[in-house]
Amino acid sequence: MREISADKIKKIVSELCLQANFVLRPDVLCMLKQSFRKETDKTARRILGAIIENSSIAKANKLAICQDTGLPGVFVELGQDVRVKGDLKKAINQGVVLGYRKGYLRNSVVSDPLFRGKPQFGPAIIHMDIVTGNKIKLTVLPKGFGCENKTQLKMFKPTQGIDIIKDFVVSAVKSAGADACPPYVVGVGIGGSADYSVLMAKKALLRKLQASKSKFRILELELFNRINKLNIGPMGLGGKATCLAVNIEAYPTHIAGLPVAVNISCHALRSATKVI
Amino acid sequence: MNLQNLKAGDDILFSGTIFTARDQAHKKLSEALKKKQKLPIDIRGKIIYYCGPTQTPKGKVMGSCGPTTSSRMDEFTPLLLQAGLKGMIGKGARSEEVIKAIKKYKAVYFITFAGCGALLSKFVIKKELVAFKDLGPEAIYKLEVKDFPLIVAVDAQGRSII
Secondary structure (H helix, E strand, C coil), rough: CCEHHHHHHHHHHHHHHHHHHHHHHHHHHHHHHHHHHHHHCCCHHHHHHHHHHHHHHHHHHCCCCCCCCCCEEEEEEEEEEEEECHHHHHHHHHHHHHHHHHCCCCCCCCCCCCCEECCCCCCCCEEECCCHHHHHHHHHEEEEEEHCCCCEEEEEEECCHHHHHHHHHHHHHHCCCCCCCCCEEEEEEECCCCCCCCHHHHHHHHCCCCCCCCCHHHHHHHHHHCCCCCCHHHHCCCCCCEEEEEEEEEEEECCCCCCEEEEECCCCCCCEECCC | HHHHHCCCCCCCEEEEEECCCCCHHHHHHHHHCCCCCCCCCCCCCCCEEEECCCCCCCCCCCCCCCEEHHHCCCCCHHHHCCCCCCCEEEEEEEEEEHHHHHHCCCCEECCCCCCHHHHHHHHHEEEEECCCCCHHHCCCEEEEEEEEEEEEEEEECECCCC
């Protein structure tokens, strides 16, 4: 059985925190540039230009792309033939603190949701999957809360068709409006249980934008086109670019239900992955 | 700069003093106002920036410092405007009540490049902690800014572009 030390995991998590916060994902940057080229509205073009410039400044100066460096999310795919030497969860949380401190990122986490308290760097929200193989895949998603606050879940009836789901996704984006830093990336989770659909909606954000392999490609493109007709635009001042992509994930569900969740990301969709 | 002459949709480059304050600082300021206590900063005639910056990297004046969602401050804003606040910088739309109060007290709501904290840090020339240190990134910082890019989203006549 392959052994991986908790220390190594800690080090890699800290590096991923820095990479995710300083270097915008290439697929996100590519879609931003494409939106800039397509945009005809003067103000929208100016804002998209600033967003693209911001990513260059962040990368060159090792500055956070956005001051909201998120409630750090860490997704772990743990190969079942790996033995972690040490405390895995502790290593992940220590890695987050190490990375956030080193990168002068923001301490946005309060230890008590009701009584708040002094903001800290962690703990992270850790999602663990056991998979086959002898590797560990680590992904850090520092998602800001301006957009996280716009998450929606709806438990549809099993007899309700796809049209009502489409309307729900579009209306979730509409209600986010200018607030959550458009142009958005829209993550959608269909099926599973209430909790699982929300998790899928978030995991959908980790998938490469506008990837042609998706099973739901036609639906994704239809929603993408509908959302971009909302004229919310960059900063909510109108324009063609209201979303950069729609990513859908799905899972079997119960005969009595049809959960659908929407998890919106701001244009600064940041994540970094490493397989060890 | 006379804020009252600005029109919704105007692009400006602002140079001067602004104070950061977001959720918890707003709660504290409005509690103090309700109890008729002295505020830790004189907000009369001032501009508040809805911003919680990252830590400041070594050798830099300011870390990443973009705007946060303004609507979360809506419930506190009319009281602050009544107390003399003249400007706010944030992102996103405001409530009807806030727009009415902006008109009533002849204030202005600005928006700035959202999600562009690294870019905006370049326009901050000085940063000083002035209140609520325990709130960490939510503390009130006095910032001196130069050519800070703003768009007038709601003007003193209550006209809105957002």
